[in-house]
Amino acid sequence: MADKARIGVLVMSYGTPESMDQIEEYYTHIRHGRKPSPEQLQDLIHRYEAIVGGFFPLRKNTDRQVAALEDALNRGDGRYTFQCYQGLKHAKPFVADGVEEMAKDGLKEAIGLVLAPHYSTMSVGSYIKEARTKADELGISMQFVESYHLNPSLIQALTNRVMQEMAAFSSEGTGKDEVEVLFTAHSLPERILAMKDPYPVQLMETAKIVAEKSGITRWRFAWQSAGRTAEPWLGPDILDVLRKLRHEENTRNVLVCPVGFVSDHLEVLYDVDIECQALAAELGMNLKRTESLNIDPLYMEALRSSILSVLENHKAAAR
Known part of the structure; x- marks a missing residue:
């Protein structure tokens, strides 16, 4: 039996700081290198303090989603082996970092997906543009799930x-x-x-x-x-x-x-x-x-089926 095809999955999202001391760096990146004023920074710190109380679980939400998606992909399809990578817009690992990790692992084929069901050129479109540029540079064939709002x-x-x-x-x-x-x-x-x-x-x-x-x-x-x-x-x-x-x-x-x-x-x-x-x-x-989707199995299935649909359509077009 032939080896399963290896497919990379770049899971992209906005990103969040991992700790309180990273908030200024994070906010500066969002502002394209311009540091926030002391008042702006304090307002953001106040907001984070109000929801995390010194413990910072937000980044783990994305980590759990990526892990759950990889598990769902590899459980649900016998033809491929999927490996998921993170690419964040305003925190490490950045989108380009995720693509570079794929290249280091020898992957040549990948699907990119944003943890946002609805497409906008200003949000999802900007992630895709950045990922595609880096993938082309590194010789990775990357297709994208643009939206899945009616999955x-x-x-x-x-x-x-x-x-x-x-x-x-x-x-x-x-x-x-x-x-x-x-x-x-x-x-x-x-x-x-x-x-x-x-x-x-x-x-x-x-x-x-x-x-x-x-x-x-x-x-x-x-x-x-x-x-x-x-x-x-x-x-x-x-x-x-x-x-x-x-x-x-x-x-x-x-x-x-x-x-x-x-x-x-x-x-x-x-x-x-x-x-x-x-x-x-x-x-x-x-x-x-309403409760957030987080790692709800139905949400993971929405992502899984969207990824497989793009993958199959691409392979059909290439035949």
């Missing part, structure tokens, strides 16, 4: 989480028609609309199908975690939506489903669990959040 396993995982939290509301005596569901994702600069970027459309498609499968009729989309820059970002912002729901529509029960995020990190653990919860308490609202 059935992803949709099912999100639907399960919405229904679980709606059941929690029901156990408190709150009917489904009394709960407003807010699907959210990381905001991006508004100029992507003029670029006909698919990001907002893909997010709305995910939200719509999850709402339908969950039997939800009261829902809307909100944006969160916008950058603090002079240019306008996509809105409405979730905090403004919460105020409107309470003051103008007298809504008291809200479920936040961050469909644009796949793991527990700053934008979920602080922006939703602390900032939104604080505002909800101030407004007299009952706010719940």
